[in-house]
């Protein structure tokens with residue numbers, strides 16, 4: 001039976017998804033310039049040679065300008081490929097080729113690395129629908145990143161990438177939820193703990 005928390009999450013996610021879909025284009029453009037600047041600042045600060053991120057859709061915080069910078073700067077970029085079994089494979093991004101994966105999300109092409117490839121990352125940038133002041137993160141409801149982070153013995157810094165109004169007072173928390181160390185928004189780099 002679904003718990004109260006999982007029902008709360010579903011309702012909240014629907015609201016957050018709607019907010020992303022209705023954000024005016026000029027607001028999104030300004031936000032994306034901020035994401036790029038803050039993601040570059042964070043990767044530079046962490047001296048991250050291998051960075052795990054995601055290929056954004058048009059409703060998500062833009063990672064593409066950041067990824068282009070990272071690749072041009074000689075950094076290795078790992079991007080997720082959603083598997084049927086709930087795990088994530090990874091492939092290196094080349095800044096050009098991509099395809100549509102399971103669920104219609106953009107994914108890298110070729111050179112599939114298994115789930116443990118994430119262990120090479122010096123910095124993990126993950127999608128989220130919301131995070132709260134304690135670093136509790138809510139994703140999009142399939143548990144991919146909870147499973148991925150939960151399987152890691154040693155985690156590098158993990159930052160969620162969210163719009164400012166997705167930093168909430170409190171996010172419903174379930175036992176399997178893996179907390180994040182911080183969040184990157186268009187205006188701030190936030191550290192929890």
Ligand SMILES: Nc1nc2c(c(=O)[nH]1)N(C=O)[C@@H](CNc1ccc(C(=O)N[C@@H](CCC(=O)O)C(=O)O)cc1)CN2
Nearest residue numbers: 054055056057080082103105127139140141142144145
């Ligand atoms: N660009 C991008 N790539 C990504 C992610 C992401 O959030 N963004 N992921 C991040 O994890 C993984 C895919 N995660 C997914 C998470 C949920 C659904 C999905 O269909 N959700 C349902 C709601 C499910 C529920 O509430 O139970 C839906 O949207 O209708 C699809 C993919 C891997 N790749």
Ligand SMILES: Nc1ncnc2c1ncn2[C@@H]1O[C@H](COP(=O)(O)OP(=O)(O)OP(=O)(O)O)[C@@H](O)[C@H]1O
Nearest residue numbers: 009137138139140141142143144145146147150176
């Ligand atoms: N470590 C785990 N092991 C097994 N199942 C898990 C794990 N983490 C999450 N799940 C399952 O995945 C489903 C979705 O979980 P939840 O609602 O927390 O996802 P989410 O955090 O929104 O997703 P994501 O991590 O993909 O962004 C739940 O049914 C949960 O039981």
